[in-house]
Amino acid sequence: MNDAEIANLRSLMEYEAGRTEPPIGFPRLPTVPGGRYTSDQFYQLEREHLWRRAWLLAGHLDEVPAPGSFRVWDLAGPPVLITHAQDGEIRAFHNVCRHRGAPVALDKSGNKSRLTCAYHGWSYNLDGELVAIRNAEDFRDFDYAAHGLAGIRCERFGKLIFINFDEGAPALLDWLGPIAAEWAEFQFDRCRLAARHVFDLECNWKIALEANIEVYHIRTIHPKSVAPMMDDRRNVNTLYPNGHGRMVAPGRADSAVKAAVDLPRGGNIIETVGEIARTCTQSYNIFPNWVSPLNHRALAPLLMWPNGAGKCRLETWTLAPDWGDKPRPDMWTENDGERLNPVLLEDVEMGERIQESLSSPGFKGASLSYQEARIYHWHQMADRLIGIEHIPEALRVEQVIGEEWIYPNDPRRGAGLRTVQVAGA
Ligand code: FES
Ligand SMILES: [Fe+2]
Incomplete structure (x- = not known):
């Protein structure tokens, strides 16, 4: 000021x-x-x-401090998976497996290079990409790229992690306006x-x-x-x-x-x-x-x-x-x-x-x-x-x-x- x-x-x-x-x-x-x-x-x-x-304040960088860290956050409705990916980016996804909808992360937080669904074993990296499925030979013309985790807008203000369920929302800094x-x-x-x-x-x-x-x-x-x-x-x-x-x-x-x-x-x-x-x-x-x-x-x-x-x-x-x-x-x-x-x-x-x-x-x-x-x-x-x-x-x-x-x-x-x-x- x-x-x-x-x-x-x-x-x-x-x-x-x-x-x-x-x-x-x-x-x-x-x-x-x-x-x-x-x-x-x-x-x-x-x-x-x-x-x-x-825009909703969902987490702090200290809660996902290193590549591989993840955390599930559910205070505003649908459970959200917040990840610290290998490239250093913080990302957010719906915590829902693209196979039949089981939660991808069952633990509230942890550190893993891959998240593997406990139901049938589909595996995702922390970028949300589907990287492996069991019995791939049983799916015809399977498109891995089309089965990544559903992303959610995620932006940071300093160490604060905000999410927004609306793809069309303004950027976080525009939302905060002069307060930023x-x-x-x-x-x-x-x-x-x-x-x-x-x-x-x-x-x-x-x-x-x-x-x-x-x-x-x-x-x-x-x-x-x-x-x-x-x-x-x-x-x-x-x-x-x-x-x-x-x-x-x-x-x-x-x-x-x-x-x-x-x-x-x-x-x-x-x-x-x-x-x-x-x-x-x-x-x-x-x-x-x-x-x-x-x-x-x-x-x-x-x-x-x-x-x-x-x-x-x-x-x-x-x-x-x-x-x-x-x-x-x-x-x-x-x-x-x-x-x-x-x-x-x-x-x-x-x-x-x-x-x-x-x-x-x-x-x-x-x-x-x-x-x-x-x-x-x-x-x-x-x-x-x-x-x-x-x-x-x-x-x-x-x-x-x-x-x-x-x-x-x-x-x-x-x-x-x-x-x-x-x-x-
Ligand atoms: S629901 Fe996740 S692997 Fe089947
Ligand atoms: Fe008061």
Whole structure:
């Protein structure tokens, strides 16, 4: 983040703290229908379209570190085989044998030069090519090339491995847009995978997600944990293309955040991380299911995966610079991944109660404030990706946040700030 961007963010923080209404021109946000969190119909629409068309964070290079390494990943539906092939490329395939559909890899992970189907022994290399079959003489005019494993789009951002089930999807870097350049300081190409755990939750995946993309709940759900440290009234939301978003909220002057930030440079930190991530909560939501607080000590993605209309899986990751002989850092869990950290527990316990009450006929839909704009922005993108025409009217959101609010546009920015305030006076 350069000096001009930092200065702009600092000025936006003061703007947010001083405003007495939403910014001039920011739309009233219509109700988000409750059925989006409870109905099987919307859950199926997400499965058929949203999860098939978005880039999904599926793995880390440290999990397939050498040629021959493979791993099976199944958090977004069909099981995916991720391989590190002999040529050094990371590839992804459907974990389905082209003979009669048995899983090609039965183990969750391993290292082999060939994967041999346990049913009738067809063998594939880690490029997905079919290289041997038993009793080849019994097949007439057999075409090996036509029976390779079915590939899936797979691209990397640093050491992060993303997959996309849609052949026609944009490139990963285009999907991330301006965030890709903004993330250079965090060294996703160097940080190691320190921890990755999965927790089953009894709520829709979007309830778990949305608790992490607004700060309106901080004083009520986290009065003793987060609220004393975060200056929520100075939080600045930024809306990015493709449904992504960012929050930047400064630490309170007397808080532990500042104490941590004031530690001398050096040691086990990401040296290139700038002033904002060191002194503020700088967190990104990457559509559809990734929320990531980033700072100089750790990068800590949280991911929410669907598991039914009223259930989900919460995945917690910690990426960190080389920790040498010290214990592996783990931002989100205690007791070696068995128990969530207290802040996440506060969100999760409320999320499961919310899932129960959302099903009540008394709930007509969510009424969002300007502070919760990232949530609405996310829903607009969800509908566009699902295809608005596929969604029954009662389950749609209106597309009311226009391009003028999407980065790099922002009527609050720079010189425009003063104009906006004068116009509202
Ligand atoms: S199903 Fe794989 S070899 Fe037959
Ligand atoms: Fe929270």
